[in-house]
Amino acid sequence: MTAETGRRPMRADARRNYEKLVAAATESFLANGPDASLDDIAKRAGVGPGTLYRHFPNREALLDAVCVRWADSVAADAAPLLEAADPTEALNAWLVRLVAHVSEFKGLAAALLLSSDRKHDTAWVLHHTSDELVERAKAAGGIRADVTTSELMQLTSGISYACGHSKQAGKPTSTPERLIGLIMDGVRTR
Amino acid sequence: MTAETGRRPMRADARRNYEKLVAAATESFLANGPDASLDDIAKRAGVGPGTLYRHFPNREALLDAVCVRWADSVAADAAPLLEAADPTEALNAWLVRLVAHVSEFKGLAAALLLSSDRKHDTAWVLHHTSDELVERAKAAGGIRADVTTSELMQLTSGISYACGHSKQAGKPTSTPERLIGLIMDGVRTR
DNA sequence: TTGCTAAGCGGAGACAGTCTCCGTATTGTT
DNA sequence: AACAATACGGAGACTGTCTCCGCTTAGCAA
Structure with a gap:
């Protein structure tokens, strides 16, 4: 599960957000355990919750990426x-x-x-x-x-x-x- | 953690509710895993959430009783x-x-x-x-x-x-x- | 450049779960 | 029968999850 999702390469902003999300998630999971709030992770990453959920349909997917x-x-x-x-x-x-x-x-x-x-x-x-x-x-x-x-x-x-x-x-x-x-x-x- | 909490014996209605809660919790935890909704357990037991939380201050306490x-x-x-x-x-x-x-x-x-x-x-x-x-x-x-x-x-x-x-x-x-x-x-x- | 379109964004808000507060009801005792 | 002490339960504040959809932006083609 890399940043490339199947077909064509991600758009630049999408990839940027993806990276920010993984970074924020790593930090937050480490600090607060695997139950850390996803909305909060989105906030830390400076994106909306919608963006988080597009990249990672659920908590497990995000955890896996991390x-x-x-x-x-x-x-x-x-x-x-x-x-x-x-x-x-x-x-x-x-x-x-x-x-x-x-x-x-x-x-x-x-x-x-x-x-x-x-x-x-x-x-x-x-x-x-x-x-x-x-x-x-x-x-x-x-x-x-x-x-x-x-x-x-x-x-x-x-x-x-x-x-x-x-x-x-x-x-x-x-x-x-x-x-x-x-x-x-x-x-x-x- | 038996039904007796320290000093004097529980009041009859309290004990009754305690038993109903443990029974409902057992059923519900078994059916839905350890994340089963506590409010739902209270409902199944026919008591209010307040009652549940007096007997069991948190999920772990209830789980332990079960x-x-x-x-x-x-x-x-x-x-x-x-x-x-x-x-x-x-x-x-x-x-x-x-x-x-x-x-x-x-x-x-x-x-x-x-x-x-x-x-x-x-x-x-x-x-x-x-x-x-x-x-x-x-x-x-x-x-x-x-x-x-x-x-x-x-x-x-x-x-x-x-x-x-x-x-x-x-x-x-x-x-x-x-x-x-x-x-x-x-x-x-x- | 400019303009177009697909891709992506993000926030409002519906929903579900946790837990507390406090007015009301019940118990057991005198 | 009356009265503490004990217990009840539901309204509601709060937190977190996840979706929907109107708006924005990147990337491409002319």
């Missing part, structure tokens, strides 16, 4: 890990980073992570880079062959969710590293 | 497992059931599961019964001693969340059983 940009930067973060000496540890490190990024992003992407359908490019980008790391670890015999990337993504996004929502009560909740570690323990070949 | 009842019935489900011959497999079975119950309940409880603070009895009840099964499995040497009940609960609620939110795209998402299985693989002594 997340895709974020996902690209996260995926870039994986590049060095693809060269790492120990692919299994690289995978572990990646999953930890993934959870950290999702948390940093206030869980905006958590829901999007899960849908591997083509509607959400966010999911696709992250699934794809994860997949490379998984395949590499499998090839090196470091992890079980029967475990799929989707499964790891489900578990990882679940951890992001859980870590993001745990009210820190008396007992400190476990760190993402720890929980990812437990999963890797179940997945590693022995 | 979930506590549900949690009690779920916890009851664990009783036979506490007598099972193989405590580790009993734990596994319990976690699977837990995820199933949470899913059945449309994830209403997912958020509540995580907060181990005293505000949410839902969390407490389920944490408590889980704990018994965990301790039993540890005592039998079936699972690692360093894994805590909280950690398992975090992972389990994460799985519930992930399974509940995965848009079923081309590839069928993994079953809860499978994901719980992976976690148990990491947790079992070997």
